[in-house]
Amino acid sequence: MTTIANTDANQFKQAFREEAQEILAELEQALLELIERLGDGELVARVFRGLHTIKGSGAMFGFEGIADFTHELESAFDEVRCGRLKTSAELVDVTLAALDQIRQMLSEGEDPAARWNRERAEILERVQNIAGRGSAQGKHNAENAMEVERPSLGSGRQDATRRWLIRFTPGPDLLLNGSDPILLLKELWILGAVSLRAFFEAIPPLAQLEPERCYVSWEAVLSSSCEAEAIRDVFIFVEDLCQLHIELLREPDRVIREAAVESAAKQETLARRLPEKDRGASRESQTMASSLRVPAAKLDQFVDLVGEIVTVQARLSEVASGRDDADLSEVTEQIERLTTALREKSMALRMIPIRGTFERFRRLVHDLAHDLGKKVDLIFEGAETELDKTVVERLSDPLLHLIRNSMDHGVEFETERKALGKRPVATIKLAARHSGAVVLVEVSDDGVGIDPDAVRRQATKRGLLRPEEALTEAEIYALLFEPGFSTAETVTDISGRGVGLDVVRRSVESLRGTIEVMSRKGEGTSVTLRLPLTMAIIDGLLVRIGSASFVVPLGNTLECIELTREEIERANGKHLIVVRGEILPYIRLREYFQLRTSAPELEQIMVVETEAGRFGLVVDKVLGDCQAVIKGLGHVYRHVQVVSGATILGNGTVALILDPERLIQEAVRSLVDRSRGHPSCPDRERPYEATRRPEAMQGKRV
Numbered sequence: 001m002t003t004i005a006n007t008d009a010n011q012f013k014q015a016f017r018e019e020a021q022e023i024l025a026e027l028e029q030a031l032l033e034l035i036e037r038l039g040d041g042e043l044v045a046r047v048f049r050g051l052h053t054i055k056g057s058g059a060m061f062g063f064e065g066i067a068d069f070t071h072e073l074e075s076a077f078d079e080v081r082c083g084r085l086k087t088s089a090e091l092v093d094v095t096l097a098a099l100d101q102i103r104q105m106l107s108e109g110e111d112p113a114a115r116w117n118r119e120r121a122e123i124l125e126r127v128q129n130i131a132g133r134g135s136a137q138g139k140h141n142a143e144n145a146m147e148v149e150r151p152s153l154g155s156g157r158q159d160a161t162r163r164w165l166i167r168f169t170p171g172p173d174l175l176l177n178g179s180d181p182i183l184l185l186k187e188l189w190i191l192g193a194v195s196l197r198a199f200f201e202a203i204p205p206l207a208q209l210e211p212e213r214c215y216v217s218w219e220a221v222l223s224s225s226c227e228a229e230a231i232r233d234v235f236i237f238v239e240d241l242c243q244l245h246i247e248l249l250r251e252p253d254r255v256i257r258e259a260a261v262e263s264a265a266k267q268e269t270l271a272r273r274l275p276e277k278d279r280g281a282s283r284e285s286q287t288m289a290s291s292l293r294v295p296a297a298k299l300d301q302f303v304d305l306v307g308e309i310v311t312v313q314a315r316l317s318e319v320a321s322g323r324d325d326a327d328l329s330e331v332t333e334q335i336e337r338l339t340t341a342l343r344e345k346s347m348a349l350r351m352i353p354i355r356g357t358f359e360r361f362r363r364l365v366h367d368l369a370h371d372l373g374k375k376v377d378l379i380f381e382g383a384e385t386e387l388d389k390t391v392v393e394r395l396s397d398p399l400l401h402l403i404r405n406s407m408d409h410g411v412e413f414e415t416e417r418k419a420l421g422k423r424p425v426a427t428i429k430l431a432a433r434h435s436g437a438v439v440l441v442e443v444s445d446d447g448v449g450i451d452p453d454a455v456r457r458q459a460t461k462r463g464l465l466r467p468e469e470a471l472t473e474a475e476i477y478a479l480l481f482e483p484g485f486s487t488a489e490t491v492t493d494i495s496g497r498g499v500g501l502d503v504v505r506r507s508v509e510s511l512r513g514t515i516e517v518m519s520r521k522g523e524g525t526s527v528t529l530r531l532p533l534t535m536a537i538i539d540g541l542l543v544r545i546g547s548a549s550f551v552v553p554l555g556n557t558l559e560c561i562e563l564t565r566e567e568i569e570r571a572n573g574k575h576l577i578v579v580r581g582e583i584l585p586y587i588r589l590r591e592y593f594q595l596r597t598s599a600p601e602l603e604q605i606m607v608v609e610t611e612a613g614r615f616g617l618v619v620d621k622v623l624g625d626c627q628a629v630i631k632g633l634g635h636v637y638r639h640v641q642v643v644s645g646a647t648i649l650g651n652g653t654v655a656l657i658l659d660p661e662r663l664i665q666e667a668v669r670s671l672v673d674r675s676r677g678h679p680s681c682p683d684r685e686r687p688y689e690a691t692r693r694p695e696a697m698q699g700k701r702v
Contacts, residue, residue, distance in 0.1 A: 016061045017106050023050050024099050025359060031092050031099075032362045038087045047095070048077040052233055054102065059183045066105050071190065072124050073098055076131045085131060094126045096363070162248060164222040164231060169243035170214040179238050181214060187234045192224025221249065296389065299349060306346040307537055307629035311648050313339040314626070318650030343537055343627060350390070350534065354441070355383035357392055358430045361403055365428065368407045375414050375424060376407065381431035387439050388534040391511055395441065395531070398504040402443040402527055403428065405501070410447035410525055420522070422446065438513075438555070439533060444526035450519040452476045458485070477517035481505035512644045514661055516611065530611065530661065532644075542626040542655065543606065543619040545590050546597030549655035551628045551647060552617065556608045556660045560622050563603040577605065577616065586616030587667050608660040615664050628657055642666055 027050040034043045051074040058067035073095055079085035101120050166188070170181050188194045196218060203215040222231065228246050235244050313335055320332040358380050365378045387395075411426035418424055423446075431442040452473055459465045459479045479485060483502045508515050512532050519525040532538075533555075540551040541560075563586075567577055575586050586605055590597065605616040628647035633640060644659040 013061055013063075016057055016063065020054055020057065020066075020106055021103070023054055024103060025356070026050055028096065028099055028363050029359050031096055032366055034087065035089060035092050035366070038089070038092075041081075044077060044080050044087060048074065048081050049233075051077060053236075056187060056234060057237065059187055061180075062183075063105075066102060069098070069102065069105065069120060069124070072127045072131075076127050079131055088130065091127075091130050094123055094130065096366075098123050098127070162223070162225060164224065164228070165245075165247050165249050166220040166222060166231060167217070167243070167245040168220070168235070169217040170238070171241045171243070172213050174238055174241045175212055175214050179241070181216070181218070184234060184238065185218060185220065188220060188222055188231070191226050191230060191234075192222050194223075195221040299389075303346050303350060303537075306343055309339055310343055310537060310627050310629050311650075314650035315652070316650075340627070347388075347534060347537060350388050351386040352389050352392055353384045353386050354392055354395075354432050354439075355380070357396055357399065358383050358432075360396065361399065361430065364400070364403060365407065368404065372407060373413065374407070374411060374426065376411055376426045376428055379427060379429050381429060382433045383430075385432035385434060385439060387432075387531065391439075391531055391534075394507060394511055395529075398507045398529065399430070399441070399443060401501065401504050406443065406445040406447065406525070410445040410449075412447055434533075435530075439531050441529040441531060442526055443529075444524060446524040449521040449523050449525055450477065450480075450517070451521055455479055474517070477519065480517065481515065509641070512659060514611075514665075538628050538630060538657070540626055540628045540657065541606065542623040542649070543604075544621045544623055545593070545619050546595050548593075548595060549623075549649060549653060550589070550619070551626060551655050551657045552606055552608065552660065553657070554625070556610065558607045558609055558614065561605045561607065561616075563605050563618055565601060579607070584614060584616050586618050587663070588618045590618070590620075592663075592667065608664075610661050610664045612664050612668060615660075617658075617660070617663070628655075630657060 027047060030043050030046040030050065034040060034047065037043060051070055055067045055070040055074055058064065058070065076085065076091065077095075080087050080091075097119075101123060168181070168185070174181065185194075185196065197220070199217045199219070200215070202217065203209065209215075228248070231246050232239070232244070235242065316332055317336060320328050362378055365376055368374075369376045406428050411428065412420070412422070414424045417426065426446060428445045429442070431440075431444070433440050455476050456465065456471070456479075459476075459482075460467055462485065464479060464482060464485075465471070481501045481504065485501070505515060508529055508531070514530045516528045516530065517525070518528075538551075539554040541554055541557055543550050543552060561577075561579060563577065571577065575588065577584050577586060584605075584607065589595075590599060600620055603618050603620060604622050605618050606622065607614060607616055626647075626649070630645040631647060632645060633643065637643075642659055642663045643656045644662075645657045646654050647657060649655050
């Protein structure tokens with residue numbers, strides 16, 4: 001029983017840690033908005049509620065160090081909320097610093113020695129000084145942080161002007177929810193002086209007693225200047241699991257006597273009815289739950305299993321298609337419909353909005369602007385755009401480096417911007433939007449822009465370019481992502497070592513994404529990350545070239561058209577075809593992958609949409625739709641770019657999943673290199689050989 005109880009307690013504490021992190025993120029956002037609107041009462045109320053929630057939950061689940069530390073902050077914002085203290089930039093800054101300490105305390109666990117250090121003591125002293133409660137003793141404590149006397153939960157204020165009667169009767173499931181009634185009652189002492197009385201009449205005989213149910217109720221008289229809402233906030237997390245009555249006392253003695261008699265009668269009635277209501281109360285509490293917190297690891301395991309089901313279902317469809325069995329075909333079709341629905345639902349569970357990632361950078365921009373002495377606004381567009389959670393999680397580092405670069409090298413100081421006729425406050429924008437089967441995430445600024453001549457000079461100096469070599473602007477900007485490349489003349493704590501953009505490139509490529517840079521000198525820079533919607537299962541079209549199978553993502557595909565021998569001859573050897581009056585260039589995948597098989601009389605062209613425009617991919621035959629469970633190619637094939645993964649088909653064979661974006665980019669680049677007379681790389685001339693032979697790919701990008 002003890003082991004089970006400890007397991008449950010640990011689960012509740014972990015749930016508190018996760019929820020507290022979310023609340024801290026919301027608090028940080030509200031505080032950063034409050035800097036811009038210091039007198040906004042709604043923002044002040046949001047901050048107060050967030051601090052109160054962390055304090056109350058911390059006390060409830062045994063994080064008393066966090067509850068004590070948060071108490072002073074909550075009190076200060078309560079003063080602001082009541083109009084007795086003005087909001088100031090100093091109060092916001094010290095609260096932001098306090099949030100960092102709370103995060104650290106959450107990660108430190110329950111080691112009492114780790115709760116209080118000099119920095120935390122100084123934060124409390126600053127808060128007290130701002131609120132007008134500083135003292136010489138407080139200053140002494142800040143200098144001797146390990147000897148700081150933390151605020152006691154029982155040291156209530158004595159400046160009471162009202163007397164409140166509070167009747168608290170826990171419901172049968174309150175303890176099962178992880179709540180501790182004693183900790184809730186202790187929190188009342190923070191509001192003022194408390195006279196407390198417990199009632200035990202509802203406790204059943206020992207044979208009928210259930211240790212996980214609460215049979216005790218309490219009645220308290222609180223002397224405080226607070227409002228009823230502040231008292232109700234103490235019980236905010238258990239209000240649906242208890243009976244709570246709060247009233248203002250005018251004739252204390254008579255009311256208390258009558259209340260005691262009434263409460264005793266209610267407890268006796270409750271004790272008689274409790275066994276009959278147990279199941280109903282349990283069902284009611286389950287119905288009230290509107291969401292369920294699931295560990296990410298379990299969700300990943302679930303999606304992996306769904307992927308295996310999709311593979312097995314494809315195998316079943318393959319077997320059923322080869323047999324003349326109506327019953328088997330009917331069952332197969334039903335399983336296929338259910339598998340498709342299950343796949344869609346499981347994918348929807350993994351999709352989360354990118355807003356949380358965007359919001360995380362408000363604090364970064366605020367702190368960097370303060371350190372650099374710049375004024376910067378951070379704005380969002382398309383923050384509700386949803387991506388696979390794996391993509392969102394791995395997107396933080398690339399965005400972090402891009403924003404740091406914009407802050408350090410991109411945006412100018414206020415005086416420089418005024419001299420250039422720009423807005424004194426610079427702007428950095430984070431934007432996201434869907435584009436077919438991909439999501440475009442953009443980081444842009446209105447700063448100095450990138451000087452392509454400076455990039456070229458640095459690349460030539462480093463031996464990446466020959467002086468006479470001609471490059472397009474896009475190719476010049478691509479050099480910025482080479483390892484160790486930097487145009488910064490000085491190295492700072494923020495950037496200039498040539499590490500950040502290399503990290504961005506590698507991170508984006510690991511997500512099967514691409515990067516595009518656009519810039520105008522003196523006007524600003526925009527970096528767009530093109531990322532897949534999901535990393536697990538995709539809809540695709542299965543195609544065949546000779547005996548090899550490939551999958552083309554359905555989101556990139558526009559249509560399929562036929563390619564005859566007459567049309568090939570009419571183009572005089574050019575890889576062009578006229579489609580509805582428009583010329584469409586195409587790539588013969590048999591030639592590109594060096595497949596030594598003869599082409600059929602009638603080939604098919606898959607028309608795909610890419611950033612570079614519309615192109616055709618020539619294949620022998622389009623076999624039909626498929627749901628491709630993406631499997632990684634492994635570390636050996638990490639340099640293969642035109643193939644984004646592989647999938648197992650219903651007949652047990654493997655099909656490579658093509659990346660049309662990379663395929664078109666590499667094909668066009670290879671043609672441009674040959675037109676300029678540059679020696680082509682072996683992997684560009686024989687890309688499929690490089691794909692098949694691991695030793696041909698070492699140190700190369702296909």
